[in-house]
Amino acid sequence: MPARSATPRTRLLNTAEIELWPAHLLHARGNADARILARAGFVLRRKRDGRYLAAVLADGLLPLVPRLAREPGLDAALDALDAGVAAHARGNPVNAAALPLHRLHERLLALGVDADDYAARTGLALVAEPEWLAYAGRDRFARPLWLTAGAARAWRAMRHAAAADGVALDAISGYRSHDYQLGIFERKRARGQALEQILTVNAAPGYSEHHGGDALDIGTPGEPPAEESFEVTAAFAWLQAHAGDHGFALSYPRGNRHGIVYEPWHWRFRDG
16 A cells, blocks of 8 residues: 555545545644644544544554544545545546535435425535545635636636736635535524525535535635625626636526526536
8 A cells, every 4th residue: 555645735535524635735723733734644624613633644643633533434534545545656546536415415404405395496406525626726815725626727727817818816715515515504594594595695505516626706806705796897707708718607697597696706617
């Protein structure tokens, strides 16, 4: 088995409960974290709350939480790490396969969303998460931006082309896990928003195009993120004229059949 330190440092390895992040892209949450991240190749990060679970060092796995062995999804995460190492050693990276739609229906019911009714009403399909994603730079907030390999290449090319025309594009967000989308709903409901109100702005967990790693929220410096005012910017005009040349299309125009509010900032890459 190749050394786990040989795993590429520009991929996010993904499993149902745990993400494996290249350590150099993570934010240290204290001096102890900083020392560990400096030595680690990857860090196992719990998707539900972002907790760092373990660091992958050259000489083995360093637990960062008590009772790591009992952590749900640990074996699947380590299997994904070994598979990523093996693929990298072969020099033959493959397109990312889709993860199973793990526990999604029970979580939708807990939110009060009937999956069959929601799909029939909106015309939205369930979107699986990829097994791995490519590093596409950083977003406006200096967070690592994760996309499928094809979408990452297309985003870089499109941003470069816009810059050559004097237009600045920046990424607001890319890939989001089912857990992340669930957290959006939970936070908004805690602030008193009704479920139906949230569903006009955010797709239900499992139905967001962001889950697939090929959707981007795009902005431009000086404009607030994810606001309809983006429509009147030079950046939006450029996207309307040129995004299609790079494989991107606007997902939610005015009056879209999904019942989602107009989102001039939301673009999806379609390979081929």
